[in-house]
Amino acid sequence: MKRFFFTFIFVLLLSGTAIALTDRPVSHLNDAKITQPSANEFTFIVLGDFRTLRRDKAYPAVFEQILREVNTIAPALIVSTGDAYYGYGGSMQGFKNEIDYFLSRIKGLDVPFFNATGNHEVAGDAERERYAEKRFGRLYGAFDYGNAHFIMLNTDEVGKEGTISGEQLKWLEKDLETNSNAGNIFVFMHRPMFSVTDPELVAGKSFKDKGNRDYLHSLFNRYKVKSVFAGHEHIFNETVKDGVSYFITGGAGSPLYQPPSKGGFFHYLIVKVRGNDVSIDVVVPYTIQARTISGNDGFESKAEMEITNISFAAVDIRNLQFIMPAAAADKYKVRATSISKRGQVNAHAVRIRNVKGNKDGTATVSVETQVPKNGLIRIVVEVDI
Incomplete structure (x- = not known):
């Protein structure tokens, strides 16, 4: 796991919906509800391809x-950098x-799950582009969370692939100016502006136009965009240009392009906002695992689970789910212990975050x-029933 630290400034917005200026x-x-943060602390996850x-x-x-x-971690948002299905060939x-x-x-x-196109x-097809917009809504636009402004760009407008141009570019210029006072601006797109596999942009498979790319970078620099997240290349990479961090995160399951030493490993990013401090952790899947020791079947009044984290960063878990017999919320109790490498057992902070009744007489108890x-x-x- 690799960790990056940045300093952001957050001012709380009290809006209850993710609607941007x-x-x-x-x-x-998806159907998940967006809940605005009650303090200047939240987490979102970025993944792609x-x-x-x-x-x-x-x-x-x-x-x-x-x-x-991701569902166990339960961040505030998930943002994908695109390539969510195959798309090419076959019938409509x-x-x-x-x-x-x-x-x-x-x-x-x-x-809540957002996806960049x-x-x-x-699939480079006008009919499929129209249908995708019918199903997903706008293929580029923006939303707000807290005082962070999230911009979703479309690097694959049919006939304009590998660029941000025409009406989309005009909209982007206006949107950046309108939101220039946002505490933080994050940009998401599919094709990376600064390609690793084609750094000179001669192959035309990632970003295609150096002039367009350099102009976009000048905009991002001028309006103090904090981070730009892209995918397309099935690797992890991070580069910084004039204070703007550019991430390629294309390792959420598609075939990898490079060996691990060159960024070719499966991964996703956890972005943690803590007031003026923001950290970005690169997480390899299967490093966070939970298993049931006893109960957890909806019948027994006591259930025990074990969760391990073999990564190199602490992970906040907000939705570890237990299936318990149904009861009033105040009838449930939780306790946790950590076990050191030497086998020492210590009490560990834990709380019940939510209790949801199920139709079968059980309840889902979410623990935070x-x-x-490297912890367990x-x-x-x-439950007292």
């Missing part, structure tokens, strides 16, 4: 694992089915705690 607000793609290998293939197992981990009905399959996989998440979302780096936590939930 823009004429092109974009929406998340998890499309299937072919049209007739299931999602990679590593992407399914990332979904499980097959294309529609792929979108249905993608949406079915994120529907059950308890976290990639080449696989529209922090799992230290055992959590017990009991």
